[in-house]
Amino acid sequence: MNDSDDDFSRFAWHTAEQRAAQGDSRQVADLAVELTHRIEAAAEQTRDHEHQLAHLVRVLAITPGHDSLTQLLRLFTRSQGPGVGLAPRFVASLLAEHREAADLVGPLSERDPKGRLDELRICLLHELILRGVDVDAFPKTIDWTRVKYGDHPLVWLPRRRSPLETRVVFPSRAINSSAHPGGSVLPKEGRLDPPTPRTQERSALVDTATLDLHQMIVSAPEAGGWGHSEAWVFRADEEVEPDRVPALLPTLPMGCVEGLGATSRFEIARRPADEIWSLLFATASIGIGHDGAHGAFGRLWAWKSLAALSDAPADASAEEVEHHVQQTTWFHFESDAEWFCNEIFADYGIAALSPDRRRIAVLAATATD
Structure with a gap:
């Protein structure tokens, strides 16, 4: 079908019921099939754009220098919402991996009345804390937890790295590659393996988890x-x-x-x-x-x-x-x-x-x- 988008929408909203009532349901169904094809094509194009966007954002986040950071933040402040389509969690992780805290705090603390940097800021704060940064040495970061869009789950976390958090593992990423550390295997130290054969008698305890x-x-x-x-x-x-x-x-x-x-x-x-x-x-x-x-x-x-x-x-x-x-x-x-x-x-x-x-x-x- 070669109908324009306007003609297609006009038929779908104003003519479909009338045609179906007149016994012309086939044309209604044909247009519905056409619409599914358009939706699938648009979704595929959206996925391609998202993949391309993710690569461009990654380039800006990892490339050293003030200008690349400035342009990255421009993407966030000009987006339609707080980090729409820009994966703030991922960007914060990249920034913390590749840049010094002192180079990030100033630009990230610039005035942002619409709150479009909120998610990036609060994620970056905790990325830095995990990397051992004393964020209290950067007073401007106090404002990073005052998110415009209401309570944020990350506000619950402490502004210091706990002694529990000293064995932190991070991925290592470049523009076109990533290396992810392996998991944790059972250590030889502290082993308490019960002797075999073990009893096959089942415990009378009952699961009480809600x-x-x-x-x-x-x-x-x-x-x-x-x-x-x-x-x-x-x-x-x-x-x-x-x-x-x-x-x-x-x-x-x-x-x-x-x-x-x-x-x-x-x-x-x-x-x-x-x-x-x-x-x-x-x-x-x-x-x-x-x-x-x-x-x-x-x-x-x-x-x-x-x-x-x-x-x-x-x-x-x-x-x-x-x-x-x-x-x-x-x-x-x-x-x-x-x-x-x-x-x-x-x-x-x-x-x-x-x-x-x-x-x-x-x-x-x-x-x-």
Whole structure:
């Protein structure tokens, strides 16, 4: 059909019902088919434009110098909304990787009455914090958390890097290439593998995770696009000593250990809280099969998963969560249960014994569906 867009729209809105009532439904259907073709073509063109835009933005973000940064910010301030189509999380990550904080703070703090730099600013703030920058040395960054578009989830995070956040891994990116570090393998240190054959008697403990709690525990792998993740929470009537946890986990009613034989591989290690944070941060920020949530939101979702695993109160501040996490006993495990795909860097399980030793929370993540 060679109808102009105006003729096409005029028919679709003002003539279709009349033609159908007159028994000419075929022309209505033909135009509907034409419209689907136009939509598909427009979507393909949009994807091409988005890919081209992403490359141009990457060039500007990575190219050294004041001019490239100025032109990059011009894109944001002239866009139709706060970073529309410009992937502020990704741009903030690139800027923090390739430029000094002192070179960024001034230009990013320029007047922006429409708030189009808000998302870029607040993401960049946390990218810099993760890289050890003392943002309090740059007073202008105080305004970066005062977003125009209402409360922002990143405001919950602290303006300092916690001792839990010292094992940070970042991708290494150039204009036309990227290198992503691998995941975390089970260490030889702190191993507590239960002896085999293990008991096949199932524990009487029952999963008590609510939907909200489940979603919070798995927030890090969900943000990272992992293939599948699950969470379970068990409460005991009496205290569970940490040395009982390795033997107890394979007996719990969890899909991630279902079908595990008495002698099948089940390996577990006790790990410090900062290593668990690092594992969750890499899970969320780098992701599997795509770019993940990047540093700022990777930081947020690592903390949220930690908070839920450690039984921190739902309304706890970041500082309160940090204290709770430090009081929790952490375990990292792997197994040959069918739930896991058993590929290196593509599976893990985390178990958390709460400070009162009456609650065991488990997160299992795998790269496959």
